Amino acid sequence: MTRKQRRLTMIGGSLAVLAIAAALVLNAMRDSIVFFSTPTMAAEKQFPPGQRFRLGGLVQPGSLVRGDNLAVNFSVADGSATLPVTYKGILPDLFREGQGVVAEGALDASGVFKADTVLAKHDETYMPKDVADALKKQGHWKDDYGAKPGATAASAPVQGTSK
Numbered sequence: 535m536t537r538k539q540r541r542l543t544m545i546g547g548s549l550a551v552l553a554i555a556a557a558l559v560l561n562a563m564r565d566s567i568v569f570f571s572t573p574t575m576a577a578e579k580q581f582p583p584g585q586r587f588r589l590g591g592l593v594q595p596g597s598l599v600r601g602d603n604l605a606v607n608f609s610v611a612d613g614s615a616t617l618p619v620t621y622k623g624i625l626p627d628l629f630r631e632g633q634g635v636v637a638e639g640a641l642d643a644s645g646v647f648k649a650d651t652v653l654a655k656h657d658e659t660y661m662p663k664d665v666a667d668a669l670k671k672q673g674h675w676k677d678d679y680g681a682k683p684g685a686t687a688a689s690a691p692v693q694g695t696s697k
Contacts, residue, residue, distance in 0.1 A: 569588065569590070569636070570587075570588035570589060570590030570636050571587055571588065571589060571590070572589075572590060572591050572612035572615070573589065573591055573610055573611060573612050573615035573616055573617040574612050574614050574615040576589060576615075576617060576641075576647075577615050577617075581640075581641055582641075583640070583641050583642055583643045584640050584641075584642075585640055585641070586638070586639065586640045587638075587640070588636055588637070588638050589610055589617060589619070589636070589637045589638075589639070589647055589649070590610070590612075590634070590635065590636040590637075591610040591611050591612040591617075591634070591635065592610065592611055592612070592632060592633065592634055592635070593608050593609070593610060593629070593630065593631050593632060593633055593635050594608065594609035594610065594611045594616055594631070595631045595632050596631065597609035597618075597631070598630075598631050603622065604622055604623055604624060605620070605621075605622045606620070606621045606622070606625060607619070607620050607621075608621075608631075610635060610637065610647070617645075617647050618645075618646045618647065619637055619639075619646070619647045619648075619649050620646055620647070620648055620649065621637065621639075621648075621649040621650075621652050623650075623652070625652060625654075626652065626653060626654040627654070628654035628655075628656060629652065629654040630654075633654055633655065634654070634655030635652060635653065635654055635655060636652075636653045636655065637649035637651065637652045637653070638650060638651040638652075638653075639651070
């Protein structure tokens with residue numbers, strides 16, 4: 535073999551090893567790439583009791599029950615399925631019924647999600663004043679950017695522009 539052939543063989547072998555390593559890593563992380571599973575996805579995947587995952591959805595209105603020693607029970611829904619959740623600890627300030635939530639934990643044998651971390655999702659319609667002004671200046675502003683759900687575009691104030 536000449537030096538050029540040896541060099542090309544080494545480069546080709548290195549690329550093959552790198553491709554196999556990348557494929558193995560991506561295969562191992564296949565289920566971890568999703569940020570959270572909805573109650574419907576959790577029912578479809580049939581997570582075994584004790585397997586940790588993230589559950590995301592809306593806190594079902596009327597389901598929030600506060601117990602002793604910071605214990606909280608509520609249900610998370612995604613429109614087609616509902617999953618009961620128990621949590622013991624201080625809830626985030628943005629947590630309320632009808633609000634988006636992501637809980638991390640595991641299902642128990644009775645099908646109740648035992649959360650050890652609860653994160654409340656913030657309002658996605660917020661837009662900083664600087665960004666809104668820049669969009670208006672460029673002509674890309676849409677009147678419904680600052681609208682609250684259910685509000686008309688003309689009556690909705692732009693968030694972040696209070697004086």
